[in-house]
Amino acid sequence: MALGIGTETDVYFFALSFCLFATGILENTIHANAVTVFASAQRFGPDRLKSAVWRVVVGSTSAAALGFGVLAMIGTFAIESNDDWSSHTQHIGVVTLWIFSATVVASAASSVYAATLYSVGAFFTAPATVAFRSIGALASLPVTRGTELALPGLAIGLAVGETVRVSLLRRAVIRELKPVTKHGAPPEGSVPSLIKPSMPYALSISFSQATPVVDRAIGSSLGPGTVTTIDLSEKVFFVPMTVMWSSIVVVSGARWSHLAATERRDLLVADFRQTIRRSLWLSSAIAAGMGACLVAATAVIGPTFAGMDATRILWVSLILLAGLPPAAVAALAGRYLSAARRTTSLPLFSATALAMSTSTSIVGAHYVGIFGIVLAATATRWTMAAAFYAKCVSGGVAPTEPRIVTK
Structure with a gap:
């Protein structure tokens, strides 16, 4: 085939x-x-x-x-x-x-x-x-x-x-x-224990990961090629997100875990705030740079490429890239709360995001098709990033330290 x-x-x-x-x-x-x-x-x-x-x-x-x-x-x-x-x-x-x-x-x-x-x-x-x-x-x-x-x-x-x-x-x-x-x-x-903080975190991630599945289910009713277009555009979005996850999020998460293990709360909070500021600037610059590259590439290859509507993929990708900064913030906030072993509220946040994304995607798909789906996803990312950040800086994230007995 x-x-x-x-x-x-x-x-x-x-x-x-x-x-x-x-x-x-x-x-x-x-x-x-x-x-x-x-x-x-x-x-x-x-x-x-x-x-x-x-x-x-x-x-x-x-x-x-x-x-x-x-x-x-x-x-x-x-x-x-x-x-x-x-x-x-x-x-x-x-x-x-x-x-x-x-x-x-x-x-x-x-x-x-x-x-x-x-x-x-x-x-x-x-x-x-x-x-x-x-x-x-x-x-x-x-x-x-x-x-x-x-x-x-x-x-x-x-x-x-x-x-x-x-x-x-x-x-x-x-x-x-x-x-x-x-x-x-x-x-x-x-x-x-790994189980206690992992269960609410896993439930939270389940809600978050359900969003792309729901988007594809909604998109499957919009005609052949819609699901593929969404997936290809999300690949563009996840390239910089994966780079940030593999560098800033991973390294910061490991550092926060060690700070939490030694109850250095002041350093933990200060480092989180600084990392968020830098990540917002970096992710915004990356999103703008990738967007410019996509526009230039589409201008070179034309409106269609290998049977695909390149123009539609361009616009869908640009809308998704606008959600890169809040996605980075949410990823860092989740890792911060996990390091502090305060994950019980995460499922509520993610369930709210799923409900918001699904409802707005259905409405958006009805009126503007595939663009309504990705606009809903981007709007949800910005809304939930603000909520996650507020939770992290609210002060309810004091880490717990296992007792060590030295012989």
């Missing part, structure tokens, strides 16, 4: 949204909360840290397998219930959806190993190995392009790439943990 915009690419990206929904929950929750746990575990010696890592790997992969199994059944029902897709298209979507389960489980393991590296101050390997996902998917194209296996082949390649990443990260963790070994008896004490 030819890989162009149509119903088959729509169903592929619809299935992919379920995978991204699950991996988004896992990666955000594990990165935000496990770093704090591992940072505390380091203080009790290397054996305690290794034990904590192994427990989280087993628990996370098990939860990922069970959770995505339920999610895939819901996705299967949604695909088979869409009358706009032929039975052949539906079959491709269902098969692809279940192949993505391997990616989700592997992503859970890689997230734990990445969090371990962040906790010991190693920030390069985890972001660098993300490229293996795309490498695996692209490697499948020469083999499957032009066949019925083209889209499922992309899913298989993605799973293989993530599995390779797990192996690389595990080796990096083993290498980084060796210098952690200390002489003498380590202090005794309890490592903070």
Whole structure:
């Protein structure tokens, strides 16, 4: 089959949204909360840290397998219930959806190993190995392009790439943990629980990650190619967001976890405020720069490219890029609250954002089509970023410190 915009690419990206929904929950929750746990575990010696890592790997992969199994059944029902897709298209979507389960489980393991590296101050390997996902998917194209296996082949390649990443990260963790070994008896004490702060954080991320799925569900009723256009435009948005997440958010989150573990609250709050200011300036500059590049690229290639409406993709991308600064603020605020182990209010914020985004997307899609959907998403990001920031600076984020008993 030819890989162009149509119903088959729509169903592929619809299935992919379920995978991204699950991996988004896992990666955000594990990165935000496990770093704090591992940072505390380091203080009790290397054996305690290794034990904590192994427990989280087993628990996370098990939860990922069970959770995505339920999610895939819901996705299967949604695909088979869409009358706009032929039975052949539906079959491709269902098969692809279940192949993505391997990616989700592997992503859970890689997230734990990445969090371990962040906790010991190693920030390069985890972001660098993300490229293996795309490498695996692209490697499948020469083999499957032009066949019925083209889209499922992309899913298989993605799973293989993530599995390779797990192996690389595990080796990096083993290498980084060796210098952690200390002489003498380590202090005794309890490592903070991962479950308690993770549950509300995971619920919050679930609401947040549901928004793209809802957007695609609404967009699927607007004609062929709408879901694909939304997905391609969101890829443009997530390029700078991923860069910021892999640098500023990850590094700041690890630093805040260590500050929270030592109850250095004044430094924690001051560092958060400074990071937010700098991130707003940086994300605004990046959004403006990328927007200018997109305008220039569209002027060169013309209104259509490879059968796609380049002009429509341009405008959708520009609207989404306007939401980059608040998205950066929200990501940093969530990581800050997690480091301070004050995540109980996060589900309420995210549920409100989902309700706001869904209702305004439905209304917007009715009046201005696809542009109404992305305008709703951007407006929601700005509104919720302000709410998250207000929560962080309200003073209700005092960290808790596990008791350490020195022999």
